[in-house]
Amino acid sequence: MKAKDSVGRWGATKMVDFVVKEGPDPIGYWTFDEASGQAIDTSTTDPALRNNLYLAAGAQRPATGRRGWVQTPNPHEDRALQLTNGQYANSAKPAFDTRASFTVAGWVRLDRTDGTFSMLGQSGKNFSGVAITAAAGEPWSMKMATDDTAGGNGAIRRLSGRNPAQAGVWTHVAATYSESTDLAKLYVNGQLQGQMTVTNPIASTGVMAVGAAKQSAAWSEQLPGRIDEVKAWQDEKSAEEVKQDSSLVDPATGKPRVDLAASWNLTTAGPAYTDTSGNGRALTATAGTPVTNGALVLNGSTQAATAAGPVVDDTGSFTVTAEAKLDNARLIDKPNGYKAQVMGQRTATGSSWGLWFEKTGTRTEPSEIDPTEWVTLAEGTWHFGRLTADGSGTSAVSDSPAALNTGVQLTGVHNAQDGTITLYVGAVGQAQPKAYATTVGTGDLAVGKGFTNSAWGNFLPGEIKGMRLWSGAMKDNEQVSDTVFRAGS
Structure with missing residues (x-):
């Protein structure tokens, strides 16, 4: 461009860059x-x-x-x-x-x-x-x-x-x-x-x-x-x-898109089980751990399974699910306050996140087989959050007592966008989302045990199957139902 003075004389040519602001959409x-x-x-x-x-x-x-x-x-x-x-x-x-x-x-x-x-x-x-x-x-x-x-x-x-x-x-x-x-x-x-x-x-x-x-x-x-x-x-x-x-919300559904990060096929011979998501996170069970009908059968004291972790970015949004069947006979011997982890990610010294059952007590009631006999049943609740030995970790808790001796699908959702966690039992969200501060995971992802105070413990007595993780936070009951319970998801 050139400048012109008051008497009409042109100055030297100068090059000027103009930075133009675009609209709000991606360019x-x-x-x-x-x-x-x-x-x-x-x-x-x-x-x-x-x-x-x-x-x-x-x-x-x-x-x-x-x-x-x-x-x-x-x-x-x-x-x-x-x-x-x-x-x-x-x-x-x-x-x-x-x-x-x-x-x-x-x-x-x-x-x-x-x-x-x-x-x-x-x-x-x-x-x-x-x-x-x-x-x-x-x-x-x-x-x-x-x-x-x-x-x-x-x-x-x-x-x-x-x-x-x-x-x-x-x-x-x-x-x-x-x-x-x-x-x-x-x-x-x-x-x-x-x-x-x-x-x-x-x-x-x-x-x-x-x-x-x-x-x-x-x-x-x-x-x-x-x-x-x-x-x-x-x-x-x-x-x-x-x-x-x-x-990463899908404009067609209004729900976040989720990508399968890990899924394990327990129909093959163990103790190493293939990650069917294609991401190469093989799950390896403790030697001698039996598998029945696609489920790990765990004794609650020594048996578990691990995969190289972290499987998802624990500071980001993710969803985890597994079906757990608690063994009441073995839980009776556990003390009140005992925490049995279904699935979770460790850190160097403790837990990044986990799904677990916490025993709160016992009750007696007539046997379903013979009403003249009384049976003792363990009582407790499901949790999703940070597993700690002293119970100080933040967790979302199930609204109702945990069912025993039957399979229960548990799903935990961490939403990094609003900093909350939500627990689903079946496809039903429990209570309200709870504020949660993330911790970066290191080391193994565990099934059937937990890592607290720099040591493994929290062994679960019972069966676990259907373990999967996704990158992304499922939004609601409908998305959990459509994704978790959809064949092949």
Whole structure:
């Protein structure tokens, strides 16, 4: 442009960049649900406006996407971008401008955590203007560059999350920036991790990469694992809007989409049982543990089963279910207050979460077989929450006493978006959702026992079957009934 003075003389030509604010909808949205070809930008139906992604040779799109089973328009298993040997996907043009307000988000499932890996990076000339990255043993982080000259490494600002990034679990990560306040924010599983001030971010005029970031004019930090549901907006989304995106609600049903993370087939010969979800989490029972009619039959003192965990991101939304049949004869000998865990995830010293029965006492009543004889029955309630030896852990409790000697389907839901837990007995929600503070799981996922005070205990006497976990929080009785009790779910 040129300036003109009061007497009509033109000044020198100057180049000016205008940063244009877009509307509230995504300006880029990639689901990776195609079987082949480019990854289509579904933010628009106009082919001329789409910013499709090109996949590097060897990149795959297996039917292991974060949306799980998709009902419409055609029922199928959702796909995701799978990267293994240094591949990534890239756009043909910039996906968003890092000098203006923006939000970028997506789901990521690392195969391993032994290096520095980037979920995405929007590139400038030498560096990514913004990148979402996890270094070995460290949390997910947001990086923004304020110097794009060669050797400008010292001008990269970094904002890190609270908990180390985990392999083998779906995690939602989002980064936002406001040009009016210069504040950048990082969210993990819909929860704000922190903020930092970034003045004069670089102009990211290059392409966007999914699964890599630019460092010193070269693409690096290629991610091994799955990436799905990547979105970009040219405005700063609020904390509530980021939570809504991380809930992955199906617009057709209004319910969160859930992806099967683990499911075990107990019809094969043990003691190792296949994870039928395809995620490779084999369940191994204690030597000599019998299986009857697809159920582990446990003695309540030594027998249990474990799988390599965590199976889901415990700081995110998840749903867990199992059918338990309590053995009254063995529970009678347990003291009041005894907690028998159906299924749960341990931490280094205790419990991240669990489903369990807690004995509260005993009662006597006439025998159903011979009314002239009296029998003693254990009494107690079902719980979902944090198992602790002293009972101080938060839990949602069943409304009615637990049934004995019959199978009961128990489902626990952790909703990371509102920070609550809910227990379902059958398909019926118990009481109200309860506020819950998450703890990151480490080590084994256990069936039939619990880890408290740095030791295994809480063995369950009875039978357990139908153990499954999903990424995502089922919303209500209807979704629990439709999903948990649907054959093959």
